[in-house]
Amino acid sequence: MPHNxxxxxxxxxxxxxxxxxxxxxxxxxxxxxxxGGDENDLLDLGRMLAPGAALLSPRGNVLExxxxxxxxxxxxxxxxxxxxxxxxxxxxxxxESASRAYGFDADKVIAVGFSNGANIxxxxxxxxxxVLAAAVxxxxxxxxxxxxxxxxxxxRVFIGAGRRDTLIPMQNTEQLVQLLQHAGATVEAHxxxxxxxxxxxxxxxxxQWLNLYYKE
Ligand code: MLT
Numbered sequence: 322m323p324h325n326x327x328x329x330x331x332x333x334x335x336x337x338x339x340x341x342x343x344x345x346x347x348x349x350x351x352x353x354x355x356x357g358g359d360e361n362d363l364l365d366l367g368r369m370l371a372p373g374a375a376l377l378s379p380r381g382n383v384l385e386x387x388x389x390x391x392x393x394x395x396x397x398x399x400x401x402x403x404x405x406x407x408x409x410x411x412x413x414x415x416x417e418s419a420s421r422a423y424g425f426d427a428d429k430v431i432a433v434g435f436s437n438g439a440n441i442x443x444x445x446x447x448x449x450x451x452v453l454a455a456a457v458x459x460x461x462x463x464x465x466x467x468x469x470x471x472x473x474x475x476x477r478v479f480i481g482a483g484r485r486d487t488l489i490p491m492q493n494t495e496q497l498v499q500l501l502q503h504a505g506a507t508v509e510a511h512x513x514x515x516x517x518x519x520x521x522x523x524x525x526x527x528x529q530w531l532n533l534y535y536k537e
Pocket of ligand 1 (some may be wrong): 355356371394396397398399437440490
């Protein structure tokens with residue numbers, strides 16, 4: 322059963338599931354849901370990607386017509402950048418506090434985000450890169466154009482994208498790949514022929530990619 326224990330660590334409703342014996346050496350997955358999701362949405366995905374690993378799954382605390390998100394947007398794909406920046410820092414602070422409260426290794430946190438969750442994870446790579454060791458970004462876009470390029474040397478990023486995504490033009494995802502590479506990250510982009518949804522092959526490829534950090 323997921324733990325729902327805020328332990329006084331900030332304003333995110335969340336689940337924290339400790340690593341099982343088998344997953345003790347593995348990273349903690351930071352699960353970040355899409356618009357209208359919540360802290361339950363990606364638990365199964367996390368279990369599939371890294372069985373036995375610790376899972377930290379917050380619920381976005383911005384509401385759009387009752388749907389939880391991680392930051393405000395002005396229209397589909399048009400972000401309220403000051404709000405995004407503020408919420409990125411808030412989420413990064415939450416991850417750091419959660420690491421102290423639950424005792425997981427702050428140097429081994431890997432974000433796994435879908436859509437809106439992938440966008441705030443990308444924003445965290447740009448603004449607070451020290452919080453994430455790596456990231457799995459499923460259907461992300463460029464969150465904002467950073468003023469300075471962060472140093473992402475040593476960070477690995479897996480991107481899952483759909484050629485028929487009606488929300489995110491291919492060009493935008495390619496721009497994100499270039500931005501992260503320019504910052505020094507090692508990026509692996511996996512394209513499928515579908516739209517704005519997570520596919521089985523994407524999960525399989527992301528799991529394989531994560532194997533470097535985690536052995537079953
Ligand atoms: C966003 O708002 O982050 C993107 O438009 C994707 C989404 O709809 O969540």
